[in-house]
Amino acid sequence: MESTAFPFEESGVNLPYSLTSEQAVIGAIIMDSSVLYDVTGIINSEHFYYRPNGEIFKEMEILFAAGKPIDYVTVLDAVSTANIFDNEDYAKDYLYNIASSVPAISNVPEYARIVYDKYLLRSLINASREIMQNSSEAQQSAVSLLDYAEQKIYEIRSGRDASQLYKIDAVIMETLDRLNRLTGPDREKYLGLPTGFRHLDKILTGLNKGDLIILAARPGVGKTSLALNIATNVAKYRDCSVAFFSLEMTRNQLAERILSSEAKVESRFFRTGEMQSNDWIKIAQTVDVLVKPNLFLDDTSGISTAEIKAKCRRLNNLGLIIVDYLQLMGGNRRYESRVQEISDITRAFKIMGKELNVPILLLSQLSRSNEKQARRPMLSDLRDSGSIEQDSDIVLFLHREDKDAEQEDDEINREILLMVSKNRHGETRNIRLHWDGRFTQFTSMEYVQDV
Numbered sequence: 001m002e003s004t005a006f007p008f009e010e011s012g013v014n015l016p017y018s019l020t021s022e023q024a025v026i027g028a029i030i031m032d033s034s035v036l037y038d039v040t041g042i043i044n045s046e047h048f049y050y051r052p053n054g055e056i057f058k059e060m061e062i063l064f065a066a067g068k069p070i071d072y073v074t075v076l077d078a079v080s081t082a083n084i085f086d087n088e089d090y091a092k093d094y095l096y097n098i099a100s101s102v103p104a105i106s107n108v109p110e111y112a113r114i115v116y117d118k119y120l121l122r123s124l125i126n127a128s129r130e131i132m133q134n135s136s137e138a139q140q141s142a143v144s145l146l147d148y149a150e151q152k153i154y155e156i157r158s159g160r161d162a163s164q165l166y167k168i169d170a171v172i173m174e175t176l177d178r179l180n181r182l183t184g185p186d187r188e189k190y191l192g193l194p195t196g197f198r199h200l201d202k203i204l205t206g207l208n209k210g211d212l213i214i215l216a217a218r219p220g221v222g223k224t225s226l227a228l229n230i231a232t233n234v235a236k237y238r239d240c241s242v243a244f245f246s247l248e249m250t251r252n253q254l255a256e257r258i259l260s261s262e263a264k265v266e267s268r269f270f271r272t273g274e275m276q277s278n279d280w281i282k283i284a285q286t287v288d289v290l291v292k293p294n295l296f297l298d299d300t301s302g303i304s305t306a307e308i309k310a311k312c313r314r315l316n317n318l319g320l321i322i323v324d325y326l327q328l329m330g331g332n333r334r335y336e337s338r339v340q341e342i343s344d345i346t347r348a349f350k351i352m353g354k355e356l357n358v359p360i361l362l363l364s365q366l367s368r369s370n371e372k373q374a375r376r377p378m379l380s381d382l383r384d385s386g387s388i389e390q391d392s393d394i395v396l397f398l399h400r401e402d403k404d405a406e407q408e409d410d411e412i413n414r415e416i417l418l419m420v421s422k423n424r425h426g427e428t429r430n431i432r433l434h435w436d437g438r439f440t441q442f443t444s445m446e447y448v449q450d451v
Contacts, residue, residue: 010308012313016121017049021114026056027098028108033070035062035407039112040177040394044144047119055084056095061173072099078251120156127152130226147306151355179450193240193320196233197444204419206392207320207359208236211390211424212350216364216382223363224249225440226398226433227322228257235293240319243312245330252295258295261441262286268438302330305348309356318358323349325363326388343387350391364388366397379421395422416442 024045045061046210048054057076062072076095081179085091098436131149207213207230217223228244235242246254260267263286265279275283294314300307323329329345337350353360364383377397382388389395399417418431432445 023098027102219251240296
């Protein structure tokens with residue numbers, strides 16, 4: 001039985017579903033278990049409207065994960081063991097009937113897409129109900145309600161349900177699927193985003209989805225330049241969108257730095273206009289390369305985390321968010337202290353990374369005590385709040401050694417220490433980078449384990 005009309009009633013709306021398509025998917029897998037490969041990337045057990053169908057599909061996934069055969073006998077045994085149906089004879093008849101009435105096994109992906117489409121419609125109806133109820137109660141501000149509504153729609157669009165609990169078997173299936181992709185011919189698409197710095201990528205395994213990465217340094221050491229180098233590298237070498245939010249510099253200043261480092265034209269020429277003909281040729285060649293990557297710059301002053309999230313949701317194939325920098329941001333309400341305000345902001349970024357499923361590189365200042373002592377920074381030097389360390393997955397420090405700090409005129413051959421001081425996923429190490437101030441560019445040097 002299928003529902004194709006959605007008449008409004010006093011109690012709500014009839015939810016759409018396609019029982020025929022749900023049964024066709026299950027029946028096809030019973031007849032040919034190899035088609036499970038075709039549907040696992042389209043649907044999961046939560047997408048079925050008829051509860052027993054979803055539970056049967058889940059049992060099939062368990063059999064698949066355990067490397068056991070999937071056929072009428074094994075599925076019936078699993079269904080009986082799980083007590084999906086009260087009557088075993090009914091279970092036998094139900095499985096036999098749907099397996100023997102599959103329209104065409106080759107069309108299973110299309111049946112799965114119908115199941116998923118109906119699921120999306122049901123999700124949209126339920127989300128609309130919640131939005132209407134919250135709006136009518138008016139217990140929140142209009143801006144908060146708009147952000148809530150946008151979030152609900154985004155969760156549907158991205159195929160995630162924030163209120164859903166995932167049983168371990170479903171998570172294992174997702175993990176196995178990811179491992180298969182990581183070992184397949186297209187593995188590069190599923191690795192962490194490359195920063196363009198080989199030794200850093202080796203330690204971090206790239207910039208991974210959902211991670212909050214802090215890059216901190218004293219003023220003038222080069223954290224903005226390093227962030228721009230990373231943003232450009234990711235946008236150039238990965239087919240994804242990179243959003244760079246600067247609360248300190250204008251978009252034109254950011255573009256000048258990117259052109260300088262990519263074209264190898266001295267940054268001062270962009271301010272003095274002392275361009276030579278060869279410089280114009282290099283810039284023209286670089287522009288042809290830079291217009292292709294999806295690198296987006298935003299120089300909105302005083303932007304909030306909610307505004308950043310709203311803008312990023314509208315980007316297609318979002319891969320990385322960079323924010324420069326934390327201490328220039330403000331919260332969405334009044335706070336008793338700056339520490340509490342910074343704590344709320346870092347927590348919002350951590351949640352945003354998980355919701356949007358992208359890494360976030362958040363730049364930060366160090367405390368003044370570190371500036372006065374001119375020593376190597378420590379986690380306790382993160383300015384304004386201990387929550388920066390607590391909420392972050394990775395903390396990077398840029399540090400210029402004392403002997404280099406005295407060489408103010410040596411902008412060409414300066415060494416900068418990049419310290420991986422916190423790494424939730426692995427080891428902590430120090431890396432030496434080469435800084436060329438002419439082009440505002442960092443490049444890798446020989447890997448140093450103990451420096």
